[in-house]
Amino acid sequence: MEYGIRVTDTSELPSDPRTICPVEWREILPPGQIQAIYFGTEFCETLLPDFESAEELCRFSHDSGLDAVMLTPIVTGKGLGQLDHLLDQLTAVGWIPEVVFNDWGVLNLLQQRYPALPRRSGRLINRGLRDPRVFESRPTVESSLTDRGQRIRSMLAKSGVSALETDPDLEGSFLGNGSDGMERVLYFPYVFVASSRNCLIKADGAKTLDDCFTKGLGSNCNRNCQGRWHQVHRDDTSGPLWRAGNTLFYEIPRSFAEKHLLQADRVVLFERPTP
């Protein structure tokens, strides 16, 4: 198994990638080496890195002998422009990060403006169910079913996409059997549950009510989520739920993870829930 690690800074990499996970997870993850460093954001365009940060992480990856993979979220027109500018700057100085897209507009941008950048399909392309209440009532996954997602995989392969990435969903067959030639990548141990532009954490740092929720959609973000993640308790869910920025995450039962692993060529490990 090869590994990717989601980083937020350029601190020292572990010699064994599994050590960034909670101890219980190390038992089910096979040994392997880190192949890629993941950075960027999957859920919030406000958190797209600036050029200096992105370049630093590209350099860090290069100096570590690893692939640089930049995560990108669903973006408005403003975010798409910002991403275009960032990629323009990075490629102008010679960096060629692989780019994970979660938005068809970003795929369009990559195809038209940055055909040299390897493109990877992100977890939000897979809209499968990840309801923690259902995870807890349905403790198995039918990983042998491989026809779900076949049309999407075919379209992505024809679009020059090199990898299909997802977190484990309840159906368990989105990554397919690998016959389409795309690398299959799983994210552990946090699945996303729900995400919103009406960010509770942004509201928690807002100066006025007009900067909160619907009224605050157009107002600048205070980046109040940086370095914070919050445990969420619910009486209908016993497993660990977390809020990081604008997104809720759930640490899935390990029995689910084990079955999904059979379909993965790479595992990307997240030290903590990250938007």
Added chain:
Amino acid sequence: MNILAPLRSSSEVADLIAAGADEFFCGLTPPGWEERFSGIWANRRAPLSAGVADLADFERILVSIAGRPVFVALNAPFYPPGAVEMLARFGAQLLKMGVAGLIVADMELILDLVKAGFASRIHVSSLATCVNAGAASFYRDLGVSRIILPRHLTLAEIESIIIPGVEFETFLLNDGCVFEEGLCATTHAAGSFCTKDGHETEGVSAETLEHYAFWKWTLNHCGCRTGNGYPLGPCGLCAVPRLMQAGITSFKVVGREASLERKEHSVRIAALALRMARNGGTPSGIREAVIKLRGSAGMCIERHLCYYPDVWDNPSNKSLPC
């Protein structure tokens, strides 16, 4: 520009046409679905409480709509293995019966319908989360006829998405969503996940959680209707002139599962706003008329219900005659 009204039964059609509905949407579950996919919904809403009961009643709808288009929602965010094939066949049957279009979110189903030659009859659901012009181009290049924009966009963002060659639809009235609906990987079949969200979040201030609870309350129609019988939920009526100017084709009144009374009131007030906008009405003028009809002026003036509160960002729109 049309008012798009929700339907659950043929018995609702005449009243909604009288209230001002130009086009309709509804949910319908294929015969045999429940036996094969028990507990999974064929569209985003519960079949029993929000869907048309059966094909027989749907045929009555087609007879009674008097030439107006009706669209059928097959818009669950994903489907289990085997379901796409069944829905594609059902969709083809519906189109043959006279349905004007299919509202679809799942990319597998979209691709299957495109391959079958039905691209021009697809409305891309708001659950597909199309929020930029590049994504709109992607769907237009597939050949779809309409893109339904998700709820949580500013007017400026909507204006930046509009491209030629495809129609756009926006939310106008009712039924907010706490999360981005297309990015909510939970199912309403297990109960509404978001209603319990927030209050047990560690490290967030009590004041913020109180504001969050209030905002969620407004999304759920403030738990009531006004004394004049109108729903008191998310509303974009004052933004109609700007949305019209941006090129929006269809204005959606949400709530298939609602009572006929709520649907009728909603369509009537939406039609009023559209009529005023067509005649040169301003956001302020529309707001004044809406308050007169609906009541609850405070909720409007404080922008608590606004789908598009930035309509008031232009100072010239903020004056409200008392």
